[in-house]
Amino acid sequence: MANLQFDLVSPERRLASLEATEVRIPGADGDMTAMADHAPTITTLRPGVLTVVHAGGEDDYVVSGGFAEISAGGVSVLAEQALPKGEVTQEVFDEMIASARKLHEKASTFENEPGPVDDAAKLISDMVAMGTHIGLDPKQGNFG
Amino acid sequence: MPSLKDLKNRIESVKSTRKITKAMQMVAAAKLRRAQDAAEASRPYTERFNAVMAGLAASVGSSAGAPKLLAGTGADQVHLLVVLTAERGLCGGFNGNIAKLARAHAEKLLAAGKTVKIVTVGKKGRDAIRRDMGEHFVHHVDLTEVKRVAYSDAQGIAQDILTRFDAGEFDVATIFFAEFQNVVTQIPTAQQIIPASFEAEEGAETTLYDYEPSEEAILADLLPRGVATAIFSALLENGASEQGARMSAMDNATRNAGEMIDKLTIEFNRSRQAVITNELIEIISGAEAL
Secondary structure, three states, X not given: OOOEEEEEEOOOOEEEEEXXXXXXXXXXXXXXXXXXXXXXXXXXXXXXXXXXXXXXEEEEEEEEEEEEEEEOOEEEEEEEEEEEHHHOOHHHHXXXXXXXXXXXXXXXXXXXXXXXXXXXXXXXXXXXXHHHHOOOOOOOOOOO | OOOHHHHHHHHHHHHHHHHHHHHHHHHHHHHHHHHHHHHHHHHHHHHHHHHHHHXXXXXXXXXXXXXXXHHOOOOOOEEEEEXXXXXXXXXXXXXXXXXXXXXXXXXXXXXXXXXXXXXXEOHHHHHHHHHHHHHHEEEEEOOOOOOOOOHHHHHHHXXXXXXXXXXXXXXEEEEEEEEEOOOOOEEEEEEEEEOOOOXXXXXXXXXXXXXXXXXXXXXXXXXXXXHHHHHHHHHHHHHHHHHHHHHHHHHHHHHHXXXXXXXXXXXXXXXXXXXXXXXXXXXXXXXXXX
């Protein structure tokens, strides 16, 4: 099977750069799997789990914000926040939820435009869904 | 003429100053390495980001419905200057040079009849700007508690700037920071971040991408992140520059202290010799008088 070059970078560091056989990306409009010779695509990310399948097995990363660029040469994912799944503990997850909530509160002040509020609400629900996916619960449930 | 004891005290005090500057230089050298590593680590992200943005901007930017962050508000009356400096001094001309560049820029804008608003990041810049541009000063971001600049810090600053932009408080935003060249050279730089301009690398091949959701939506999502990215890389660049500037400033100070110690030691030895000669003369003339 043909391989593709996979890069995962966050502003603070380069998390991964390796040859992969497939990359499962949590795109804003839905998950997608990129394999070699995928059509060139750019998609924004929603908070979720990104999975890289390579010769040595599978790696999971928790990503949030940013975008993925699929080109002829491979896949580069530029995530604002990216952590190997193992590093996402309950604490880290709570922090992420907390910051998403803060954004939601902030956005609520734009009363006349539903856009930012909806976006922020979606961010929270995406985060919670991601948490469920990797087996973490938000401490205080119930979001409006 | 200072007494022997005075001279001795002065030599001691200069020696301890030299010890301190030497230590500061070594600390700065260690921090510089870390800062450089951080700047290095952020580079892949910034480069890819700008490359993608350049492609997007080229295809969407010219259309009528381009986002304001890219196309501008259509006016350039109110300018926001974001001055990024260090939280500490004792780093040579580092803070002063950035503030000077910002001030020159502000004066030029004021002379052209524009309105200038200034946001400062870093205590030293705030002090310098407040002194003679106080009436234009609008906000200060405090990073004193921050040991290591994280992306979230840049996000916070970007958030603040974007909120102001959405509220129509300004038309053009420019950031001021020092670009790290090497330990002795840091270049004060002005970079316009709103409206954003992305330069495509020359000769870069253009691939036709599929966009999900749409080009416009992606651009609208990424442009605010672009502001944060630009600020983040400026902060990192500044961090390296600050340590570089401090390192060379402290190196100079150490050398000056060394020279001073040599000079004082010579003076000390001379006056000690003079005292001895005097005593001898007294003894000899006393013996001759007998």
